[in-house]
Amino acid sequence: MNDQRDPIPSTLSRRGFLGGALALGLGAGALSACSTPVGAGLAGSTLDPGTVQYWNLFGGGDGVRMQAMEAGFEKSHPKIGLSSVTLAWGNPYYTKLSLATLGAKPPDVAVSHLTRMKTLQAADLLAELHPADLARHGMTADKFNQKAWKTALVNGKIFAIPLDTHPFVCFYNTEVCKKAGLLDSSGKLKPLTGEQAFMDALTKAKRVTGQYGATIAVINETATPWRIFQSLYSQLGGTPVLSDKGTRITIDDAKALKVLTFFAKLNSSNLMPGSLDYQGAIATFAAGRAGFYFEGEWEITTFQTAKTPFSMTKFPNVYGGPNGYAVQADSHTLVLPKRSGRSKEELDNSLTFIRSLLDQSATWAAGGHVPAWLPYRNSKAYAKLTPQSNYASAADAAVYDPNAWYSGSGSDFEIIVGGTIGAVMSGISSPQAGLNQIKQKLTVLAKTQPPT
């Protein structure tokens, strides 16, 4: 008769077998730990030490161009691996970048708007870039657009490498404007100075199209109303809306009111109505039913694809006068998130990647951005690139968003102020009520203890 308690005639019990398997599994796991993401996370080691981890927020046309530039880098530097991640634009991107850096697992290189980079630096999330390291890769201060470069400095220290400046510009339908008599002999738009000239041009364009003089994104859109307001307000010489890192509101009431009243007039006279959302404004201009479209230059690819007969120029100098031209802009910069234990080799790989992107500024500029890399910006090739090079000087007149922890591209500041300006532009709010609401809502933020 068999022993019913121990039918397996071996010394290995079930518990022994399980224990052995567990030990084997853990051992195998430990051996291969460093090469898997989970293992690397647990062991605290870097994943793929020879690779540059790169995060950006470029979707759509910009995304396609950035991917082409990444491919260019991989071709020219086959020994350095590249791992690129694209995240949604705006708050989601910066939240993820901040949390990744706080969790000590940031990318090696990341894109950041210049205005948001200030907040990241104030939060101590960026690594300082030393001129000696940059010079090793040929990136010296004189090779960059001075406006962007100087604005990016924090107490004279370098934390970001500007890639471009993307200003607010004027798109105009060449056929409509020609019929309206708004073009000069060389086919370029005649300068529009003063409110009256601006309105006259829109009136003439509206007569030709029979529908819109100018279109602009207002409904469900907060960034565009802020951009056009900031441009006109700065042309008037208005003081920055926020001062002292956002703790004081220093908006010039009279000048702000003047701009808002102008918007209300443009809406009520139906020359530039505030009734279209972002896609609607694009579609209307692309279909030739408007003479003008005001937005950042990045929409150039959209209209080229739609085969609209258009050109671009600097946003009109309505109020600026000869020395007062100003236009809202922001810049894309490349930053190195702070990480302890960054080796010299990793730093050099990251800087090599950044230099490679700058060298491919031609690809990037084709998407409408004004390159910050002067060797390309001042070249003949760029001058021939029209209509992109038409507004290149706007980068030198760029007015960036005021520096505050709640400000920057896609920030709460833009959402609050832009939303209220949009309400004025669509006639929902009166100019005075809009101004009061801006000040009231910003006061709440200004009084809040800054977290950085």
Added chain:
Amino acid sequence: MTATTYVPRPAEAASADLSRTGRRGRRDDTRPGLAFLAPFLILYVLFVIGPALYGLVMSFFDTSLVKSGLGTFAGFSNYAEAFKSSDFWSSMWHTVWFTILTTPPLVILSFIFAVLAERATHGKWFFRLAFFAPYILPSATMALIWIWLYTPGLGLASAVVQKLGITSPQWLGDPNWAMWSIAAATVWWTLGFNFVLYLAGLQEIPRELYESSSLDGATPWQQMRSITIPLLSRTTTLVIVLQVIALLKVFDQMYIMTSGGPNFSTRPALEYIYDIGFTDYRVGYGAAASTVYFVLLLIVSAIWFIQTRRAERST
């Protein structure tokens, strides 16, 4: 033939019994029980209880996500700010409104579908699968599917509406429609869970009740009203309670489909806390807002608990 049987040695058995005998003389399984619970308890304290208490402490300070330590002492000012903040209260309202929009369909529709699926004679497995399958999708997958359905112009939702001759609204871009669109997507997604609960409840109803009532001349509608629904009252209560509590914690759908927009019109309370605590780096204030939210949820659950206890005692 030798028969070897295992006989525990008397001394062994006695000592084993003695070591685990409590005062009452019965086997005391407390220590082994605690030992089995220990791994879970340790992780639970470390990752749930501990951080919750830390959050409570943090709410009295102006703690910043990017600065180490607790920051300056703020007393009750974070709570005062939360109570005064219109953004906080509107986000709370969005959560409540979302719960009001989705609970009736989730309860009633799942009941109807369960009854129908129970009656199917052929292919019962198919109907059960069809109604339950959406529930197993992760929230991101569900959100992507519905973003595609709601795409202006190209999406199926717009196409269907336009075929009926109505201009399609901006499902996710119009503040008047966004919450309804998200609610519809959520009903499709989570209906399966209640459906399964109702199926189980329906199967517990004895067949004889239906047979005897039809012999007495009851119509199907009378059977539904007098037999099915009353006997499912416990399931219904469970479904409603689970649903309300789960819906009050909504975050994923809004974050992925509209990012709380347009113009914050769909931002639920949890996303407000996320925006404040993580995007704006203000974890101290975020902790205060989440504590207020927690207390409000606790009050809702407590009221419910007392109600059901009272109802149970009276039956």
